[in-house]
Amino acid sequence: MEAPLEAPDSPAAETRIRVTARITVDSPERMSELGRGLAALLRPGDLVMLTGELGAGKTTLTRGLGAGLGVRGAVTSPTFVIARVHPSLTSGPPLVHVDAYRLGGGLDEMEDLDLDVSLPDSVVVVEWGDGKVEELSDDRLRVVIDRVVGTVDPLAEEDDRREVTLTGIGARWADVDLASLGA
Numbered sequence: 001m002e003a004p005l006e007a008p009d010s011p012a013a014e015t016r017i018r019v020t021a022r023i024t025v026d027s028p029e030r031m032s033e034l035g036r037g038l039a040a041l042l043r044p045g046d047l048v049m050l051t052g053e054l055g056a057g058k059t060t061l062t063r064g065l066g067a068g069l070g071v072r073g074a075v076t077s078p079t080f081v082i083a084r085v086h087p088s089l090t091s092g093p094p095l096v097h098v099d100a101y102r103l104g105g106g107l108d109e110m111e112d113l114d115l116d117v118s119l120p121d122s123v124v125v126v127e128w129g130d131g132k133v134e135e136l137s138d139d140r141l142r143v144v145i146d147r148v149v150g151t152v153d154p155l156a157e158e159d160d161r162r163e164v165t166l167t168g169i170g171a172r173w174a175d176v177d178l179a180s181l182g183a
Contacts, residue, residue, distance in 0.1 A: 016138070019168040023182035024148070027160045031057040031145075034164065035064020037181045042069070042123045044093040046172070047137040049129040052145030057162055058127045061143065062097055065125060071095045077127075085122075094122045101128040139170030 025031045042048070042065070050058040059077045066075035071086035077099060086095040126133050134140065148161035166178045 016169060017171055017174045019173045019176060019178055021166045021178035021182065023164045023166070023179075025057070025162045025164055028057065028060050031060045031162065031164075032064035032067070034181060035061040035066075036068035037064075038166075039065045039068025039123075041176055041178075041181075042093075044121050044123065045137075046123050047133065047140040048123065048125045049133060049140060049142045050125060050127045050145070051130050051143065052162075053147070056145040056147060058145060061145070061164075062095075062125050062127070065123070066095050066097075069093065069095050069123060096122045096124045098124065098126040098133075099128060100126055100132050137170070139168075139172035141173065142167040142169060 023034065025034055038048075038061075048065075050061065052058050059075070063075040066073075066086055069086075069092050070088060070090040071092075071094065072089050073084070073086045075086060075095070075097060076084075083096060083098040086097065088094050124136075130142075142165075144165040144167075146163045146165070148159060148163055166181070168174075168176055168178055
């Protein structure tokens, strides 16, 4: 467990429970596998915030989450529709997948999506949610995906390695072994 949490300017930054794990992912397939593994840890009411540059793997991770949760429909980027709901094909929670990239405001603009209504019964995943959805829940999982600088193979055109930092914020995540996802 690590503390402090959240943004350094947050008043609760020194007091809230924070659990962090760092995992290196070397391919899109492994990113999807990470999502499937993460799905096994999620439950209704969980808020997952994804951060990373364009093409980092946010939607690939969410696609794995959807597969792991057993939801209906292809999980694709909701950039132009802002949000998609994927109902469960099993007894699990639906997946609400939000892309907040085009939303400039904070929670005010997000309120139009009624995420606070969906959250108790769903797993809500918000791409580009930093600074926009934190107020939805005291307990949330923040996932930051960074490209690894440099290439493993000097002949490779692109390096698919990513450093994924999972930070569980709040009591919900206190006893969750996020590091086990990298095993």
